[in-house]
Amino acid sequence: MNINTKYLGELSYTEEEIITFANGIFGFEENKQYLLIRFEEENGGLLCLQNLEDMNLAFIVINPFCFLEDYAPQPTEKDLEKIGSPVAETILCYNICVFNEDVQKSSVNLRCPLLINGESRQAIQVVLEDERYSFKQPFQELVKEK
Amino acid sequence: MLILQRKAGETIRIGEDIIIRISEIGADRVKIAIDAPKGLPIMREELLTAAQTNQQSAATVDLTTLTSIQRMLHPKNEEKEK
Numbered sequence: 001m002n003i004n005t006k007y008l009g010e011l012s013y014t015e016e017e018i019i020t021f022a023n024g025i026f027g028f029e030e031n032k033q034y035l036l037i038r039f040e041e042e043n044g045g046l047l048c049l050q051n052l053e054d055m056n057l058a059f060i061v062i063n064p065f066c067f068l069e070d071y072a073p074q075p076t077e078k079d080l081e082k083i084g085s086p087v088a089e090t091i092l093c094y095n096i097c098v099f100n101e102d103v104q105k106s107s108v109n110l111r112c113p114l115l116i117n118g119e120s121r122q123a124i125q126v127v128l129e130d131e132r133y134s135f136k137q138p139f140q141e142l143v144k145e146k
Numbered sequence: 147m148l149i150l151q152r153k154a155g156e157t158i159r160i161g162e163d164i165i166i167r168i169s170e171i172g173a174d175r176v177k178i179a180i181d182a183p184k185g186l187p188i189m190r191e192e193l194l195t196a197a198q199t200n201q202q203s204a205a206t207v208d209l210t211t212l213t214s215i216q217r218m219l220h221p222k223n224e225e226k227e228k
Contacts, residue, residue: 007212027197028204039212045219059203060212096200099207103214109203112196125200127192135199143218 005050006058008037018052019116022082025096025125026112031057034123036094036116047094049114061094062108067142073113073133075126083115083122092116098136107136 002012019034033052040046045066051057064071073093080086094114099106110133116123150158157167163183170177180188 006206025200026193027200039216046216057204059200060207060215096203098199098202099211099215101208101211103211103218106215109196109199111192112199125196127190127196135195139215139218 003035003050003052004055005035005037005048006056007048007060008039008050011035011037016121019049019121019123021114021123021125023124025114026127028057036061049094049096059096060099061096061114064093064095064108064110064113068110071110071133073110073115073126073128074130075113075115075128079115079124079126083117083124084120086117086119090118092118097139104138104140106139107134108139108142109135110137111135 001014002010004010013035017035019036021032021034023029024031028051031051031053035050035052037048037050038046039048045062047061047063049059049061077085080091092115094116095108095110096112096114097106097108111130112125112127112135114123114125152158152168154168154171157165159165164186165181167179167181168176169179182188
């Protein structure tokens with residue numbers, strides 16, 4: 001199957017690659033199916049979450065563990081049940097970024113990670129209870145920590 | 147801002163058809179029961195913040211910004227270019 005993406009031109013994908021957010025993500029509850037695409041082969045940290053229903057809907061996300069070694073999101077059991085209660089090792093975690101023309105003002109949402117069941121590809125966006133994690137963690141600080 | 151003190155089980159009424167009842171008081175959280183007309187949006191503040199943040203993230207990022215972000219993520223590559 002082929003899809004026109006917002007940032008990466010036309011791509012082909014298979015059924016198995018589709019990630020399903022049964023409840024959508026916050027503010028986009030109607031959009032359920034996404035693809036996760038790497039921007040560059042070597043670029044482990046930066047990915048594009050492309051919606052399949054609307055080619056103009058795409059988010060730029062990061063793998064938080066590339067930048068924050070001690071990031072430890074603790075989703076509730078109730079949240080995990082919604083993606084089939086996967087064991088911790090099979091959960092993939094990504095965080096959505098807000099980019100600004102002024103890169104210094106760009107941020108990442110550490111409070112609301114996207115959690116994906118690596119086996120079933122069911123996914124959910126959660127709001128963590130842990131207030132140490134900011135909705136808008138400046139990107140600059142992450143890179144420094146790295 | 148109006149501030150009222152309530153005990154567990156007590157209620158507050160807003161207008162004619164909204165009733166807020168303090169259902170349970172725990173060590174660091176309270177359980178609140180809200181009775182309001184169907185269709186009236188009620189949500190936890192952080193869900194609204196989450197939705198707003200996602201909406202900002204969905205805005206189009208231009209290619210120049212993307213490139214500078216990738217540079218920032220890979221300072222080593224930048225050094226090589228120099």
